[in-house]
Amino acid sequence: MTHPAGEELAAYWLGELDEAAADALEEHVFACEPCAQALGRTAQVIAGVRALLPPVISSARLAQLRAAVPALKQADVAPGGSATIDFSVGDALFVLVLEADLSGAERVDFSIEAPAGPTLFECADAPFDARAGTVHVVCQPHLVTAGYPEVVRMRLRAVKDGVARDVAEYEIAHVLPT
DSSP states (O other), X not given: OOOXXXXXXXHHHTTOSOHHHHHHHHHHHXXXXXXXXXXXXXXXXXXXXXXXXXXXXXXHHHHHHHHHOTTOEEEEXXXXXXXXXXXXXXXXXXXXXXXXXXXXXXXXXXXXXXXXXXXXXXXXXXXXXXXXXXXXXXXXXXXXXXXXXXXXXXEEEXXXXXXXXXXXXXXXXXXXXX
16 A cells, blocks of 8 residues: 555545445554654544634534535434434544524524533524524534433524524434444
8 A cells, every 4th residue: 555645634534435445544544653643633633623613513514524424424303303323333423403583583593402401512603594593503522422322302492572483393213433
């Protein structure tokens, strides 16, 4: 194997290589110190980018993300619905498109809550698409491994004239690699 390009190193860390390609890259990296160092730097860059990506993004940011990550997985979730995000297959990002009646909303507040417990994350004035009635949530495995429960409740509140009303709730399960 020749020295892998940066794109191949990134694809390895993002879990986008098939098993044979990943095995060949690992074999080379274990025997090649410059490539091992390059792989380490790639991992640091990817971790930094993941940390900078906020959990709730605008439609414009989602379009940019889709352009940068063509294999981006997505689940559309209706109000009262549920979804399972399976990170065990190597996906590093997953987008939930939370659907709700957001007509007339001046602001949308988003929260992630433990099933029978406290609020884990809140985003007042979350980006939303009023016309489409959607809020885009980026799920990343490092959030789940950082202490979030495997099943969470996500809630949307629409605010108009200073009055908040619950518009939708969703149950989201996360499957992590074993």
